[in-house]
Amino acid sequence: MLNYQLIAYCWLCIGLLVFVLLLFIKAPYGRHTRTGWGPMIDNRLGWVLMELVVLGILLYFVWHGENAISLPIAVILALFAAHYIHRSLIFPFALHTKGKKMPLLIMLMAVGFNTMNGYLLGWYFGNLANYPSNWLWDPHFLLGLALFLMGMGINIWSDYHLIALRKPGETGYKIPEGGLFRYISCPNHFGEILEWTGFAVLNWSLPGLIFAIWTFANLAPRALAHHRWYREKFVDYPKERKALIPGVW
Numbered sequence: 361m362l363n364y365q366l367i368a369y370c371w372l373c374i375g376l377l378v379f380v381l382l383l384f385i386k387a388p389y390g391r392h393t394r395t396g397w398g399p400m401i402d403n404r405l406g407w408v409l410m411e412l413v414v415l416g417i418l419l420y421f422v423w424h425g426e427n428a429i430s431l432p433i434a435v436i437l438a439l440f441a442a443h444y445i446h447r448s449l450i451f452p453f454a455l456h457t458k459g460k461k462m463p464l465l466i467m468l469m470a471v472g473f474n475t476m477n478g479y480l481l482g483w484y485f486g487n488l489a490n491y492p493s494n495w496l497w498d499p500h501f502l503l504g505l506a507l508f509l510m511g512m513g514i515n516i517w518s519d520y521h522l523i524a525l526r527k528p529g530e531t532g533y534k535i536p537e538g539g540l541f542r543y544i545s546c547p548n549h550f551g552e553i554l555e556w557t558g559f560a561v562l563n564w565s566l567p568g569l570i571f572a573i574w575t576f577a578n579l580a581p582r583a584l585a586h587h588r589w590y591r592e593k594f595v596d597y598p599k600e601r602k603a604l605i606p607g608v609w
């Protein structure tokens with residue numbers, strides 16, 4: 361338990377460091393892909409490999425843990441699995457990024473992130489979690505679930521809206537309109553942060569909180585970089601649009 365907490369807090373500190381680094385160094389994938397980051401791999405394959413790992417690791421630790429899988433734990437794990445089955449096995453095949461590559465290093469770093477996340481959550485649910493049987497009616501769970509589902513809906517709708525901007529064969533970028541794009545440049549990132557914040561609230565745990573903070577650390581700097589990039593690339597980019605948080609930032 362002591363070792364687990366120590367690892368978790370060290371991982372949290374690394375996440376805060378990563379946040380600061382990413383404010384200065386744009387993660388080189390998607391529109392920010394550039395050379396000088398070593399060997400490259402196919403973009404779609406990269407997404408599948410880096411996102412599939414977390415479910416396997418989480419389930420390994422849950423399966424080998426001492427806890428019985430109660431109904432609340434099963435429901436929480438099902439929500440997590442729903443996100444990652446979509447992210448690793450459906451989303452990559454919807455992308456209109458044929459021929460595009462990402463640095464192998466980015467994929468490996470994401471595998472590292474997902475491995476730690478899978479371990480921390482899997483160990484927690486497999487050994488430490490102890491939810492009463494009526495947890496599914498607890499205000500934490502209900503509020504967290506509402507945020508999780510809202511975030512997931514915003515994330516998926518925005519991702520597919522962006523993907524649909526490219527007709528088959530197109531490779532460039534357009535100004536996205538509609539939905540939350542009216543207010544912010546990156547509603548997909550906003551939705552993902554909201555989703556994992558909701559997940560942290562609904563399971564009310566240290567690894568859940570750390571995962572939400574890591575998601576913010578990864579995505580808030582990316583949203584800022586995307587926002588700056590849109591403003592530089594499109595002279596007619598809507599001036600009132602913010603980067604990540606409607607009306608604020």
Ligand SMILES: NC(=O)c1ccc[n+]([C@@H]2O[C@H](COP(=O)([O-])OP(=O)(O)OC[C@H]3O[C@@H](n4cnc5c(N)ncnc54)[C@H](OP(=O)(O)O)[C@@H]3O)[C@@H](O)[C@H]2O)c1
Nearest residue numbers: 390391455457519522523525532533534548549552575578
């Ligand atoms: N939990 C985490 O820590 C974490 C970390 C990273 C990503 N994610 C999630 O993974 C998903 C993808 O992330 P991302 O940062 O790669 O998203 P993104 O940069 O917004 O790109 C999403 C997709 O839409 C395309 N696209 C984006 N803007 C476009 C435009 N203006 N015109 C035409 N096509 C456009 C991109 O093509 P290109 O690839 O060619 O740019 C890509 O295929 C998001 O849902 C994000 O929340 C989560």
